[in-house]
Amino acid sequence: MKLLLENIKELVQVEDEPFDFRAGKEMATVKTIKNAYIIIRDEIIEDFGPMSALMDRYRDDDLLIEIDCSNRLVYPSFCDSHTHLVYPAPREKEFVDRIKGLTYEEIAKNGGGILNTAKRLHEMSEAELYNEAMHRVIEVIKMGTGAIEIKSGYGLNVEDELKMLRVNRWIRETAPICVRSTFLGAHAIPLEYKNNPSKYVDIIINEMIPQVVAEDLADYIDVFCDKGFFSVEDTERILMSGIKHGLRPKIHANELGLTGGVQVGVKYNALSVDHLEFIGKEEIEALKDTETMPTVLPGAAFFLGMKLSPVREMIDAGLPIALASDYNPGSSPSGNMSLISAMGCIKYKMLPEEVINATTINSAYAMGLHESYGTIARGKIANMFITSEMPGIEYLPYSYGSNLVETVILNGEVQSF
Ligand code: NIG
Ligand code: FE
Numbered sequence: 001m002k003l004l005l006e007n008i009k010e011l012v013q014v015e016d017e018p019f020d021f022r023a024g025k026e027m028a029t030v031k032t033i034k035n036a037y038i039i040i041r042d043e044i045i046e047d048f049g050p051m052s053a054l055m056d057r058y059r060d061d062d063l064l065i066e067i068d069c070s071n072r073l074v075y076p077s078f079c080d081s082h083t084h085l086v087y088p089a090p091r092e093k094e095f096v097d098r099i100k101g102l103t104y105e106e107i108a109k110n111g112g113g114i115l116n117t118a119k120r121l122h123e124m125s126e127a128e129l130y131n132e133a134m135h136r137v138i139e140v141i142k143m144g145t146g147a148i149e150i151k152s153g154y155g156l157n158v159e160d161e162l163k164m165l166r167v168n169r170w171i172r173e174t175a176p177i178c179v180r181s182t183f184l185g186a187h188a189i190p191l192e193y194k195n196n197p198s199k200y201v202d203i204i205i206n207e208m209i210p211q212v213v214a215e216d217l218a219d220y221i222d223v224f225c226d227k228g229f230f231s232v233e234d235t236e237r238i239l240m241s242g243i244k245h246g247l248r249p250k251i252h253a254n255e256l257g258l259t260g261g262v263q264v265g266v267k268y269n270a271l272s273v274d275h276l277e278f279i280g281k282e283e284i285e286a287l288k289d290t291e292t293m294p295t296v297l298p299g300a301a302f303f304l305g306m307k308l309s310p311v312r313e314m315i316d317a318g319l320p321i322a323l324a325s326d327y328n329p330g331s332s333p334s335g336n337m338s339l340i341s342a343m344g345c346i347k348y349k350m351l352p353e354e355v356i357n358a359t360t361i362n363s364a365y366a367m368g369l370h371e372s373y374g375t376i377a378r379g380k381i382a383n384m385f386i387t388s389e390m391p392g393i394e395y396l397p398y399s400y401g402s403n404l405v406e407t408v409i410l411n412g413e414v415q416s417f
Pocket of ligand 2: 082083084252326328
Protein backbone atom coordinates (compact mmCIF):
# COMPACT_ATOMS: atom_id res chain seq x y z
CA MET A 1 0.00 0.00 0.00
CA LYS A 2 1.08 3.55 -0.65
CA LEU A 3 0.16 6.69 1.23
CA LEU A 4 0.70 10.26 0.06
CA LEU A 5 0.49 13.03 2.63
CA GLU A 6 0.32 16.27 0.68
CA ASN A 7 0.12 20.02 1.25
CA ILE A 8 1.79 19.54 4.63
CA LYS A 9 2.16 22.99 6.13
CA GLU A 10 5.48 21.96 7.69
CA LEU A 11 7.17 18.55 7.69
CA VAL A 12 9.18 18.45 10.89
CA GLN A 13 12.49 16.79 11.76
CA VAL A 14 13.51 15.64 8.30
CA GLU A 15 16.88 13.95 7.92
CA ASP A 16 19.02 13.77 4.78
CA GLU A 17 22.29 12.53 6.27
CA PRO A 18 21.87 9.96 9.04
CA PHE A 19 22.93 11.03 12.52
CA ASP A 20 22.70 9.32 15.91
CA PHE A 21 21.53 12.22 18.08
CA ARG A 22 21.88 15.97 18.47
CA ALA A 23 23.98 17.49 21.27
CA GLY A 24 24.87 20.93 22.65
CA LYS A 25 24.20 23.85 20.30
CA GLU A 26 23.06 21.41 17.60
CA MET A 27 20.04 20.58 19.73
CA ALA A 28 18.53 23.87 18.61
CA THR A 29 18.57 22.64 15.00
CA VAL A 30 15.55 20.94 13.50
CA LYS A 31 15.26 20.67 9.76
CA THR A 32 11.77 21.20 8.36
CA ILE A 33 10.21 21.54 4.90
CA LYS A 34 7.33 23.95 4.39
CA ASN A 35 4.49 23.00 2.01
CA ALA A 36 5.74 19.44 1.79
CA TYR A 37 4.71 15.94 0.76
CA ILE A 38 5.71 12.54 2.02
CA ILE A 39 5.29 9.17 0.35
CA ILE A 40 4.99 6.00 2.42
CA ARG A 41 5.23 2.55 0.85
CA ASP A 42 4.13 -0.32 3.10
CA GLU A 43 5.73 0.43 6.44
CA ILE A 44 8.62 2.52 5.10
CA ILE A 45 9.13 6.22 4.35
CA GLU A 46 9.94 6.24 0.63
CA ASP A 47 10.32 9.88 -0.23
CA PHE A 48 9.53 13.43 0.83
CA GLY A 49 10.19 16.97 -0.31
CA PRO A 50 8.52 20.25 -1.21
CA MET A 51 5.19 20.01 -3.05
CA SER A 52 6.85 21.61 -6.09
CA ALA A 53 8.99 18.46 -6.45
CA LEU A 54 6.13 15.97 -6.15
CA MET A 55 6.29 13.91 -9.31
CA ASP A 56 3.31 12.72 -11.34
CA ARG A 57 4.50 9.12 -11.06
CA TYR A 58 3.14 9.15 -7.53
CA ARG A 59 -0.19 10.78 -8.31
CA ASP A 60 -0.94 8.38 -11.18
CA ASP A 61 -0.69 5.34 -8.96
CA ASP A 62 -4.08 3.63 -8.39
CA LEU A 63 -3.03 2.11 -5.12
CA LEU A 64 -2.37 5.50 -3.63
CA ILE A 65 -4.30 6.86 -0.65
CA GLU A 66 -4.02 10.64 -0.50
CA ILE A 67 -4.33 12.63 2.71
CA ASP A 68 -4.58 16.39 2.51
CA CYS A 69 -2.57 17.95 5.35
CA SER A 70 -3.36 21.61 4.65
CA ASN A 71 -2.65 23.83 7.68
CA ARG A 72 -1.32 20.79 9.52
CA LEU A 73 2.17 19.78 10.57
CA VAL A 74 3.63 16.28 10.36
CA TYR A 75 6.07 15.06 13.02
CA PRO A 76 7.92 11.78 13.47
CA SER A 77 6.23 9.91 16.34
CA PHE A 78 7.44 10.62 19.82
CA CYS A 79 9.93 8.09 21.16
CA ASP A 80 9.42 7.47 24.86
CA SER A 81 12.60 5.84 26.12
CA HIS A 82 11.67 5.36 29.79
CA THR A 83 8.37 3.98 31.10
CA HIS A 84 7.07 1.52 33.65
CA LEU A 85 3.64 1.22 32.08
CA VAL A 86 3.06 -2.42 32.93
CA TYR A 87 1.61 -2.08 36.43
CA PRO A 88 -1.40 -3.46 38.27
CA ALA A 89 -3.15 -0.35 39.59
CA PRO A 90 -2.74 3.37 40.16
CA ARG A 91 -1.59 4.75 43.53
CA GLU A 92 -3.79 7.80 43.96
CA LYS A 93 -4.04 7.28 47.76
CA GLU A 94 -0.29 7.90 48.08
CA PHE A 95 -0.78 11.00 45.98
CA VAL A 96 -3.10 12.28 48.72
CA ASP A 97 -0.60 11.21 51.42
CA ARG A 98 1.98 13.36 49.70
CA ILE A 99 -0.42 16.30 49.52
CA LYS A 100 -0.78 15.93 53.28
CA GLY A 101 2.97 16.11 53.75
CA LEU A 102 4.58 12.66 53.47
CA THR A 103 7.52 12.40 51.08
CA TYR A 104 7.96 9.81 48.31
CA GLU A 105 10.85 8.31 50.27
CA GLU A 106 8.82 8.13 53.51
CA ILE A 107 5.97 6.37 51.71
CA ALA A 108 8.47 3.91 50.23
CA LYS A 109 10.06 3.26 53.66
CA ASN A 110 6.63 2.36 55.11
CA GLY A 111 6.12 -0.39 52.54
CA GLY A 112 4.17 1.82 50.13
CA GLY A 113 5.48 2.95 46.78
CA ILE A 114 7.13 0.36 44.57
CA LEU A 115 6.66 -2.40 47.17
CA ASN A 116 2.93 -1.70 47.33
CA THR A 117 2.68 -2.04 43.55
CA ALA A 118 4.74 -5.26 43.70
CA LYS A 119 2.30 -6.78 46.19
CA ARG A 120 -0.65 -6.09 43.92
CA LEU A 121 1.19 -7.28 40.84
CA HIS A 122 1.88 -10.59 42.54
CA GLU A 123 -1.87 -11.22 42.73
CA MET A 124 -2.53 -10.54 39.06
CA SER A 125 -2.31 -12.89 36.11
CA GLU A 126 -0.31 -12.19 33.00
CA ALA A 127 -3.54 -11.64 31.04
CA GLU A 128 -4.92 -9.14 33.56
CA LEU A 129 -1.69 -7.20 33.55
CA TYR A 130 -1.58 -7.23 29.77
CA ASN A 131 -5.12 -5.82 29.55
CA GLU A 132 -4.33 -3.05 32.04
CA ALA A 133 -1.13 -2.14 30.24
CA MET A 134 -2.65 -2.23 26.76
CA HIS A 135 -5.11 0.53 27.75
CA ARG A 136 -2.10 2.68 28.51
CA VAL A 137 -0.34 1.69 25.31
CA ILE A 138 -3.38 2.69 23.24
CA GLU A 139 -3.69 5.88 25.26
CA VAL A 140 -0.11 6.94 24.48
CA ILE A 141 -0.40 5.93 20.83
CA LYS A 142 -3.33 8.33 20.52
CA MET A 143 -1.09 11.03 21.97
CA GLY A 144 1.59 10.49 19.34
CA THR A 145 4.02 7.95 20.79
CA GLY A 146 5.37 5.51 18.21
CA ALA A 147 8.18 3.73 20.05
CA ILE A 148 8.41 2.98 23.74
CA GLU A 149 10.60 1.33 26.33
CA ILE A 150 8.90 -0.59 29.14
CA LYS A 151 10.65 -1.76 32.30
CA SER A 152 9.98 -4.57 34.72
CA GLY A 153 10.67 -3.86 38.39
CA TYR A 154 7.37 -4.40 40.13
CA GLY A 155 7.96 -8.13 40.45
CA LEU A 156 10.99 -8.19 42.74
CA ASN A 157 11.09 -11.98 42.79
CA VAL A 158 12.04 -14.37 40.00
CA GLU A 159 8.55 -15.43 38.93
CA ASP A 160 6.96 -11.99 39.03
CA GLU A 161 9.84 -10.29 37.20
CA LEU A 162 9.55 -12.92 34.47
CA LYS A 163 5.77 -12.39 34.42
CA MET A 164 6.22 -8.67 33.81
CA LEU A 165 8.73 -9.23 31.06
CA ARG A 166 6.45 -11.76 29.39
CA VAL A 167 3.76 -9.09 29.39
CA ASN A 168 6.25 -6.74 27.69
CA ARG A 169 6.85 -9.39 25.05
CA TRP A 170 3.12 -9.87 24.55
CA ILE A 171 2.68 -6.12 24.06
CA ARG A 172 5.60 -6.07 21.64
CA GLU A 173 3.99 -8.87 19.62
CA THR A 174 0.51 -7.34 19.51
CA ALA A 175 0.72 -3.54 19.72
CA PRO A 176 1.41 -1.53 16.57
CA ILE A 177 4.26 0.42 18.19
CA CYS A 178 7.87 -0.59 18.59
CA VAL A 179 8.56 -1.85 22.12
CA ARG A 180 11.92 -2.20 23.90
CA SER A 181 12.02 -4.20 27.11
CA THR A 182 14.23 -3.50 30.12
CA PHE A 183 14.87 -5.80 33.07
CA LEU A 184 14.73 -3.76 36.29
CA GLY A 185 14.87 -6.40 39.01
CA ALA A 186 16.89 -3.84 41.03
CA HIS A 187 14.05 -1.35 41.34
CA ALA A 188 13.55 -1.64 45.11
CA ILE A 189 14.81 -3.83 47.92
CA PRO A 190 12.04 -6.23 49.04
CA LEU A 191 11.20 -5.93 52.75
CA GLU A 192 12.58 -9.38 53.58
CA TYR A 193 16.03 -8.28 52.32
CA LYS A 194 15.94 -4.83 53.94
CA ASN A 195 18.82 -5.64 56.25
CA ASN A 196 20.72 -7.68 53.72
CA PRO A 197 20.30 -6.14 50.26
CA SER A 198 23.28 -7.98 48.83
CA LYS A 199 21.35 -11.23 49.26
CA TYR A 200 18.67 -9.82 46.95
CA VAL A 201 21.42 -8.71 44.56
CA ASP A 202 22.66 -12.31 44.55
CA ILE A 203 19.19 -13.46 43.48
CA ILE A 204 19.13 -10.89 40.68
CA ILE A 205 22.53 -12.07 39.48
CA ASN A 206 22.25 -15.80 40.00
CA GLU A 207 18.59 -16.42 39.25
CA MET A 208 16.87 -13.56 37.50
CA ILE A 209 19.39 -12.49 34.86
CA PRO A 210 20.10 -16.02 33.56
CA GLN A 211 16.37 -16.77 33.18
CA VAL A 212 15.57 -13.39 31.62
CA VAL A 213 18.29 -14.01 29.07
CA ALA A 214 17.37 -17.66 28.49
CA GLU A 215 13.85 -16.59 27.52
CA ASP A 216 15.19 -13.59 25.57
CA LEU A 217 12.89 -11.26 27.50
CA ALA A 218 14.95 -8.08 27.74
CA ASP A 219 17.01 -5.74 25.60
CA TYR A 220 18.48 -3.74 28.50
CA ILE A 221 19.24 -3.91 32.20
CA ASP A 222 18.40 -1.17 34.68
CA VAL A 223 19.22 -0.46 38.34
CA PHE A 224 17.73 2.22 40.61
CA CYS A 225 21.11 3.41 41.85
CA ASP A 226 20.18 6.01 44.44
CA LYS A 227 19.94 6.99 48.09
CA GLY A 228 17.91 4.39 49.99
CA PHE A 229 17.83 2.01 47.01
CA PHE A 230 20.86 0.31 45.38
CA SER A 231 24.44 1.36 46.18
CA VAL A 232 27.10 1.97 43.56
CA GLU A 233 28.78 -1.31 44.58
CA ASP A 234 25.57 -3.31 44.15
CA THR A 235 24.91 -1.51 40.88
CA GLU A 236 28.35 -2.48 39.57
CA ARG A 237 27.81 -6.13 40.41
CA ILE A 238 24.45 -6.18 38.66
CA LEU A 239 25.65 -4.28 35.59
CA MET A 240 28.70 -6.53 35.19
CA SER A 241 26.51 -9.60 35.26
CA GLY A 242 23.99 -8.05 32.85
CA ILE A 243 26.72 -7.06 30.41
CA LYS A 244 28.21 -10.54 30.58
CA HIS A 245 24.80 -11.80 29.47
CA GLY A 246 24.52 -9.27 26.63
CA LEU A 247 22.29 -6.70 28.35
CA ARG A 248 23.43 -3.10 27.99
CA PRO A 249 22.69 -0.84 30.97
CA LYS A 250 20.18 2.02 31.09
CA ILE A 251 20.06 3.24 34.64
CA HIS A 252 18.03 5.31 37.12
CA ALA A 253 20.58 7.75 38.49
CA ASN A 254 20.85 10.87 40.64
CA GLU A 255 17.15 11.35 41.34
CA LEU A 256 17.50 11.54 45.11
CA GLY A 257 21.12 12.56 45.60
CA LEU A 258 24.66 12.91 44.26
CA THR A 259 25.19 9.19 44.59
CA GLY A 260 27.66 8.32 41.83
CA GLY A 261 24.96 6.80 39.61
CA VAL A 262 25.98 8.83 36.58
CA GLN A 263 29.62 7.86 36.93
CA VAL A 264 28.85 4.18 37.30
CA GLY A 265 26.54 4.37 34.27
CA VAL A 266 29.25 5.95 32.16
CA LYS A 267 31.84 3.46 33.43
CA TYR A 268 29.73 0.58 32.13
CA ASN A 269 28.84 2.38 28.88
CA ALA A 270 25.15 2.70 29.74
CA LEU A 271 22.98 3.62 26.79
CA SER A 272 21.32 6.20 29.02
CA VAL A 273 21.35 7.55 32.56
CA ASP A 274 17.91 8.76 33.56
CA HIS A 275 16.38 11.27 36.04
CA LEU A 276 19.44 13.43 36.82
CA GLU A 277 17.88 15.88 39.26
CA PHE A 278 21.17 15.97 41.20
CA ILE A 279 23.90 16.85 38.74
CA GLY A 280 27.11 18.72 39.45
CA LYS A 281 30.16 19.64 37.42
CA GLU A 282 31.69 16.20 37.93
CA GLU A 283 28.65 14.45 36.47
CA ILE A 284 28.63 16.78 33.47
CA GLU A 285 32.33 16.14 32.89
CA ALA A 286 31.78 12.38 33.21
CA LEU A 287 29.10 12.45 30.53
CA LYS A 288 31.08 14.45 27.96
CA ASP A 289 32.19 12.58 24.83
CA THR A 290 30.53 9.34 25.89
CA GLU A 291 27.88 7.17 24.25
CA THR A 292 25.56 7.61 27.24
CA MET A 293 22.41 9.68 26.68
CA PRO A 294 21.47 11.92 29.63
CA THR A 295 17.72 11.49 29.95
CA VAL A 296 15.48 13.81 31.92
CA LEU A 297 11.99 12.87 33.14
CA PRO A 298 10.04 16.11 33.63
CA GLY A 299 6.84 14.31 34.63
CA ALA A 300 8.45 12.75 37.72
CA ALA A 301 10.03 16.02 38.83
CA PHE A 302 6.69 17.80 38.33
CA PHE A 303 4.57 15.17 40.05
CA LEU A 304 6.90 14.76 43.05
CA GLY A 305 7.77 18.47 43.24
CA MET A 306 11.47 17.69 42.95
CA LYS A 307 14.24 20.07 42.11
CA LEU A 308 14.79 20.33 38.38
CA SER A 309 17.63 18.79 36.47
CA PRO A 310 20.03 21.49 35.22
CA VAL A 311 19.18 20.85 31.58
CA ARG A 312 20.29 24.27 30.32
CA GLU A 313 23.70 23.84 31.91
CA MET A 314 24.06 20.35 30.41
CA ILE A 315 23.15 21.49 26.89
CA ASP A 316 25.41 24.54 27.20
CA ALA A 317 28.22 22.16 28.19
CA GLY A 318 27.73 20.36 24.88
CA LEU A 319 25.72 17.36 26.10
CA PRO A 320 22.69 15.85 24.38
CA ILE A 321 19.43 15.51 26.32
CA ALA A 322 16.56 13.09 25.82
CA LEU A 323 13.18 13.60 27.44
CA ALA A 324 10.91 10.70 28.40
CA SER A 325 7.68 10.29 30.35
CA ASP A 326 8.63 7.77 33.08
CA TYR A 327 4.96 6.69 32.92
CA ASN A 328 4.42 4.84 36.23
CA PRO A 329 1.89 4.80 39.09
CA GLY A 330 4.08 6.42 41.75
CA SER A 331 6.06 9.29 40.35
CA SER A 332 4.62 10.07 36.92
CA PRO A 333 1.16 8.73 36.10
CA SER A 334 1.12 10.10 32.55
CA GLY A 335 2.67 9.14 29.23
CA ASN A 336 1.65 12.33 27.46
CA MET A 337 4.73 13.33 25.47
CA SER A 338 3.18 16.61 24.27
CA LEU A 339 2.87 17.59 27.91
CA ILE A 340 6.47 16.46 28.51
CA SER A 341 7.45 18.73 25.58
CA ALA A 342 5.63 21.65 27.19
CA MET A 343 7.39 20.99 30.50
CA GLY A 344 10.72 20.89 28.67
CA CYS A 345 10.12 24.43 27.43
CA ILE A 346 8.35 25.90 30.44
CA LYS A 347 10.25 24.38 33.35
CA TYR A 348 13.65 23.60 31.81
CA LYS A 349 13.90 26.57 29.41
CA MET A 350 14.49 24.35 26.40
CA LEU A 351 13.72 25.79 22.98
CA PRO A 352 10.92 24.12 21.01
CA GLU A 353 13.57 22.76 18.61
CA GLU A 354 15.58 21.32 21.50
CA VAL A 355 12.47 19.63 22.81
CA ILE A 356 11.74 18.10 19.40
CA ASN A 357 15.22 16.57 19.27
CA ALA A 358 14.93 15.43 22.89
CA THR A 359 11.62 13.62 22.31
CA THR A 360 12.38 12.08 18.91
CA ILE A 361 15.91 11.26 17.72
CA ASN A 362 17.66 11.57 21.10
CA SER A 363 15.07 9.46 22.89
CA ALA A 364 15.16 6.97 20.00
CA TYR A 365 18.94 6.73 20.56
CA ALA A 366 18.31 6.20 24.29
CA MET A 367 16.59 2.91 23.45
CA GLY A 368 18.79 1.90 20.51
CA LEU A 369 16.24 2.78 17.83
CA HIS A 370 17.75 5.84 16.12
CA GLU A 371 18.48 3.96 12.90
CA SER A 372 14.78 3.22 12.32
CA TYR A 373 12.83 5.86 14.27
CA GLY A 374 13.05 9.43 15.50
CA THR A 375 13.25 11.39 12.23
CA ILE A 376 11.54 11.59 8.87
CA ALA A 377 14.14 9.86 6.72
CA ARG A 378 14.01 7.70 3.61
CA GLY A 379 14.07 4.04 4.62
CA LYS A 380 12.98 4.61 8.21
CA ILE A 381 9.79 3.10 9.64
CA ALA A 382 6.77 5.27 8.77
CA ASN A 383 5.70 6.21 12.30
CA MET A 384 4.43 9.79 12.43
CA PHE A 385 1.51 11.96 13.38
CA ILE A 386 -0.46 14.68 11.66
CA THR A 387 -1.45 17.55 13.93
CA SER A 388 -4.70 19.44 13.96
CA GLU A 389 -4.54 22.89 12.34
CA MET A 390 -1.77 24.90 13.98
CA PRO A 391 0.60 27.72 13.07
CA GLY A 392 4.08 26.24 13.65
CA ILE A 393 6.37 24.14 15.84
CA GLU A 394 6.26 26.53 18.81
CA TYR A 395 2.54 25.96 19.14
CA LEU A 396 2.73 22.35 20.33
CA PRO A 397 4.65 22.95 23.59
CA TYR A 398 2.87 26.30 23.99
CA SER A 399 -0.61 24.83 24.05
CA TYR A 400 0.10 22.51 26.99
CA GLY A 401 -2.87 20.37 27.94
CA SER A 402 -4.30 20.15 24.43
CA ASN A 403 -3.92 17.04 22.34
CA LEU A 404 -2.95 18.36 18.92
CA VAL A 405 -2.27 14.87 17.56
CA GLU A 406 -5.10 14.36 15.09
CA THR A 407 -4.03 11.40 12.93
CA VAL A 408 -1.55 8.70 13.86
CA ILE A 409 0.33 6.62 11.28
CA LEU A 410 2.23 3.56 12.50
CA ASN A 411 4.13 1.19 10.23
CA GLY A 412 2.63 3.07 7.29
CA GLU A 413 -0.95 2.50 8.43
CA VAL A 414 -3.42 5.12 9.52
CA GLN A 415 -4.64 4.11 12.98
CA SER A 416 -8.32 4.24 13.79
CA PHE A 417 -9.39 4.42 17.40
O1 NIG B 1 11.37 6.20 37.68
N1 NIG B 1 12.64 6.09 40.49
C1 NIG B 1 12.29 4.93 40.49
N2 NIG B 1 11.28 4.36 39.86
C2 NIG B 1 10.19 5.03 39.27
C3 NIG B 1 9.05 5.17 40.23
C4 NIG B 1 8.28 3.94 40.34
C5 NIG B 1 7.14 4.00 41.30
O2 NIG B 1 7.07 4.87 42.20
O3 NIG B 1 6.28 3.13 41.14
C6 NIG B 1 10.65 6.31 38.64
O4 NIG B 1 10.32 7.42 39.09
FE1 FE C 1 11.66 5.31 36.08
